[in-house]
Amino acid sequence: MQKERHSAHVPVSTTVDNKGTMNFTNQDAIQHIPQLQNIACELGSLGVIEVTGEDSHKLLQGQLTCDMNLIDDTQASLGGLCSVKGRLHSVFYVMKFEQSYLLLLPKDNLSHVLETLKKYAAFFQTELTDASKDYELWGHTQKAPGNHSAELEVLSVTDHDGIYDLHLNSLFNASILISRKERASELVSMLAGTTLADKNAWDYIELQAHIPMFSQNSIEKHLPHSVGLHQVGGVSFDKGCYTGQEIVARMHYRGKLKTHAVLVASDSEVEFQELDKVYNDDDKKAGELIRTTIFDHKTYALISLNDSALEQSLKVGDDKVPTTLLK
Numbered sequence: 616m617q618k619e620r621h622s623a624h625v626p627v628s629t630t631v632d633n634k635g636t637m638n639f640t641n642q643d644a645i646q647h648i649p650q651l652q653n654i655a656c657e658l659g660s661l662g663v664i665e666v667t668g669e670d671s672h673k674l675l676q677g678q679l680t681c682d683m684n685l686i687d688d689t690q691a692s693l694g695g696l697c698s699v700k701g702r703l704h705s706v707f708y709v710m711k712f713e714q715s716y717l718l719l720l721p722k723d724n725l726s727h728v729l730e731t732l733k734k735y736a737a738f739f740q741t742e743l744t745d746a747s748k749d750y751e752l753w754g755h756t757q758k759a760p761g762n763h764s765a766e767l768e769v770l771s772v773t774d775h776d777g778i779y780d781l782h783l784n785s786l787f788n789a790s791i792l793i794s795r796k797e798r799a800s801e802l803v804s805m806l807a808g809t810t811l812a813d814k815n816a817w818d819y820i821e822l823q824a825h826i827p828m829f830s831q832n833s834i835e836k837h838l839p840h841s842v843g844l845h846q847v848g849g850v851s852f853d854k855g856c857y858t859g860q861e862i863v864a865r866m867h868y869r870g871k872l873k874t875h876a877v878l879v880a881s882d883s884e885v886e887f888q889e890l891d892k893v894y895n896d897d898d899k900k901a902g903e904l905i906r907t908t909i910f911d912h913k914t915y916a917l918i919s920l921n922d923s924a925l926e927q928s929l930k931v932g933d934d935k936v937p938t939t940l941l942k
Contacts, residue, residue, distance in 0.1 A: 843876025
């Protein structure tokens with residue numbers, strides 16, 4: 616794998632229609648397809664919670680926002696774990712791996728999520744472990760865009776004889792390769808000919824897909840709706856009860872949702888932080904930052920924004936850095 620160099624680019628565009636559905640097709644992403652083809656990035660910042668045992672499905676179905684009935688050998692999902700007040704402990708990828716379920720999430724949030732789930736696991740025939748050291752994870756993109764739609768509600772999975780490829784709903788035909796650690800050399804050999812990219816390139820790909828992962832700094836600070844988890848297939852409104860479900864469902868069915876997750880960008884490199892406030896034309900708080908990255912000398916952020924500010928100029932952080940809503 617060769618080291619990648621990034622070049623300058625033009626602003627991204629993302630819109631929200633009147634149904635709250637995200638339109639991920641934008642000129643910036645399209646222009647970046649050639650640049651971000653055939654790259655690979657080691658995902659050392661992601662950890663793995665492994666859930667095993669005959670009651671694993673039942674435990675997760677009663678705790679996670681996604682519908683576990685949709686997750687099998689060929690399909691995965693984004694999902695969240697909520698408090699009883701509907702506040703998110705974390706957002707993660709959920710997938711089936713052989714006879715186990717895996718949650719892929721930021722390492723700095725793993726211990727909290729693991730301990731929270733274990734409180735409920737005591738009533739089930741299941742075992743939860745931090746299996747981060749047992750798995751190898753790499754993000755990569757194909758040479759040409761695939762047919763995956765960023766508006767699908769379920770992520771697809773391909774099993775390459777025990778090495779799994781979790782396909783993101785991404786314009787860049789991106790996916791996560793995951794294997795057991797003892798097969799790491801086989802996984803890496805599958806990436807032969809790719810260009811080695813840094814974490815910021817992968818974060819940019821995930822931001823473009825509106826994947827609302829966050830660190831331990833944001834534990835119980837967000838509702839699923841406010842980070843757009845329902846817009847990327849991470850919330851089921853048909854599966855029945857789970858912890859926090861009553862709060863989440865009430866917002867959905869009573870039409871109280873007045874915020875959406877959208878992308879903004881600054882023309883300079885800025886060290887934004889999770890939960891930074893977003894200000895509108897009147898310098899009043901209109902939202903807050905979910906996640907951010909610096910890519911090609913610009914700063915991108917996924918923010919939770921009040922709908923009333925969608926047509927206004929926006930500033931982020933204590934320094935009120937001007938940003939552009941990407942639409």
